[in-house]
Amino acid sequence: MSTTRPYSPGDRGPEPGGASGVSEGGVPGSGTSAPASSSSVSSGSSGSSGRQVRRLSFEDASGVVPLARDFTREALYAWGWLPSATADQRAAAEDVLLVVSELVTNACLHAEGPDELWITCEKKVIRLEVSDRGTGQPAPRTPHRAGRPGGHGMFIVQRLCLDWGVVRTPGVAGKRVWAELGAPA
Numbered sequence: 001m002s003t004t005r006p007y008s009p010g011d012r013g014p015e016p017g018g019a020s021g022v023s024e025g026g027v028p029g030s031g032t033s034a035p036a037s038s039s040s041v042s043s044g045s046s047g048s049s050g051r052q053v054r055r056l057s058f059e060d061a062s063g064v065v066p067l068a069r070d071f072t073r074e075a076l077y078a079w080g081w082l083p084s085a086t087a088d089q090r091a092a093a094e095d096v097l098l099v100v101s102e103l104v105t106n107a108c109l110h111a112e113g114p115d116e117l118w119i120t121c122e123k124k125v126i127r128l129e130v131s132d133r134g135t136g137q138p139a140p141r142t143p144h145r146a147g148r149p150g151g152h153g154m155f156i157v158q159r160l161c162l163d164w165g166v167v168r169t170p171g172v173a174g175k176r177v178w179a180e181l182g183a184p185a
Helices: 064-078 086-108 154-160
Strands: 040-046 053-059 113-123 125-132 163-167 175-182
Touching: 053 064, 064 086, 064 113, 086 113, 086 125, 086 154, 113 163
Parallel strands: none
Antiparallel strands: 040 053, 053 113, 113 125, 125 175, 163 175
């Protein structure tokens, strides 16, 4: 059974006139945002490259995993990944939603919670980035024990994604965990 909804609860879909977060002229947002509980969005595209970016701040937010999934689902609709015409396209969109859930959940469980979610779409590749203030290094558990509850998050990310990794900035607390997924051919 799919838990994917076309839009967040109570939402009737993207609003006309750019209220969905895309600024006029396709210029990226200013990078400022309100607390995530008000569904803050900074987004846009950068020129003719077709690169589209959305950012969600989790500042003072509760229920961050469903918030991240709903935010990602809205981006997938805006970028044409949803609604899906084929089962493969639907599976690709579901994979993106599952990976964002795993990355945000890991930040909650192992890194004092997530700070931001960045979603970038470029040339049929979705890149998810979740920043946090944690010092740990995410890695799939070895050996992976499929029959046991818990501990599957990074194994799922590893199996579903084209690539994933961790970026740290010297002198700055925390990290960015990123993952890239491709659209079906």
